[in-house]
Amino acid sequence: MVFIWGINWSAMKIGLGMAPVFTFNFHRFLFSTIFLLLLCIIKKVEWIKGAQTNMHIIIYCLTSVFGFTLTTIGLIYESSGISAVLTYTQPIWVFLLSIFILNEVFSLTKFLGIFLGFSGIVILFLKGIGSIGSFSSILIIFGAILWAVSTVYYKMKLENVDPIYLNFYNSWIATLIALTLSLILENPFEVFNLNYFLVTFYSGVFASGIGMTIWVFLLKNESAVTLSSSSLIVPLLALIFSAIILGEEIGYRTIIGSTLVLSGVYLVNRKKLVK
Numbered sequence: 001m002v003f004i005w006g007i008n009w010s011a012m013k014i015g016l017g018m019a020p021v022f023t024f025n026f027h028r029f030l031f032s033t034i035f036l037l038l039l040c041i042i043k044k045v046e047w048i049k050g051a052q053t054n055m056h057i058i059i060y061c062l063t064s065v066f067g068f069t070l071t072t073i074g075l076i077y078e079s080s081g082i083s084a085v086l087t088y089t090q091p092i093w094v095f096l097l098s099i100f101i102l103n104e105v106f107s108l109t110k111f112l113g114i115f116l117g118f119s120g121i122v123i124l125f126l127k128g129i130g131s132i133g134s135f136s137s138i139l140i141i142f143g144a145i146l147w148a149v150s151t152v153y154y155k156m157k158l159e160n161v162d163p164i165y166l167n168f169y170n171s172w173i174a175t176l177i178a179l180t181l182s183l184i185l186e187n188p189f190e191v192f193n194l195n196y197f198l199v200t201f202y203s204g205v206f207a208s209g210i211g212m213t214i215w216v217f218l219l220k221n222e223s224a225v226t227l228s229s230s231s232l233i234v235p236l237l238a239l240i241f242s243a244i245i246l247g248e249e250i251g252y253r254t255i256i257g258s259t260l261v262l263s264g265v266y267l268v269n270r271k272k273l274v275k
Helices: 002-016 021-043 051-077 080-087 090-101 108-126 132-157 163-185 194-221 224-230 233-246 252-269
Strands: none
Touching (some): 002 194, 021 194, 080 233, 090 108, 090 132, 108 252
16 A cells, blocks of 8 residues: 555656646546446445435545645645655644544653654745745645544544445545536546556556555554554655656755654654563
C-alpha cells in the first residue's frame, strides 16, 4: 500500500500537468470504479440496504471525497514531495480527534510530537508565504484533516462494512462529483495521450482501487492511530520518487520541515515498550 501510494504522488503530479483537476479526478476515479465494480461482482459482495448504514456511508464518502479534492487542488501548485508530507500530518489530526472521541490517552510525549509536527508544518508553510504556495499548503492540510475525520468516523460507524463495498461506494460518488464539476468548469471528454492514460490508470486502479481498499481493510482490523502511524513511509517514498521521477529539488527547508513533521507523527503514535 505505502509503495503504491508513494509512487502515486508523482503520478498525480504528472496527470495534473496534462489535465485540469476535476477532469483528472473524473478519469482517475472512473478507472477505480470500474475495477472495484468488477471486484464486487467477482467477490459477490452484497448491496447494503439499511438506511442508517447507507447514511453513514454517504457521510464518510463525502468527507473523504471533499478532503481528497482539496489535496489534489493543492498538489497543482505544490511539489509532490511536500504535498505528501503535509497530507501525512493526518495521524496527528487522528490522534487529536481520538482524544475527544475515541478516548485516546494524552501524554507529554504525544504533546511533544504535536509540537514538533506543527513546527514542521510552519516551516513548510512559510516556504510559500506571499505566493500561491501558502494557499495550496492550507488546502492540503485541510485535506489531511478531512481524511482524519473520515478515518475516525469509519472506526465509529462503519467497521462492519465490507472494505471493497465501501471503497466502491466511495469511488463512484467521487466519479459522479468530479464528472459534474468537470462538465461545469472544464471539458472531461478531451483526448489525451498514452502517458495520460497510463498515469490515470495507475492512480485509479492501483492507488484508489487497490491501495485504498487495503487501507480500509487494515483500518477494519487495526486502531485508527496505529494504522495512521504505520503509513509514515509514504511521504518519505514520495520525496524520493519525486526527486527521481520529476526532478523536484529537496532543499534544506524541505528536509528540516519534513523531519520535524515525521518525527512529530512518530511521537504521537509511539507506544511505550512493555518489559
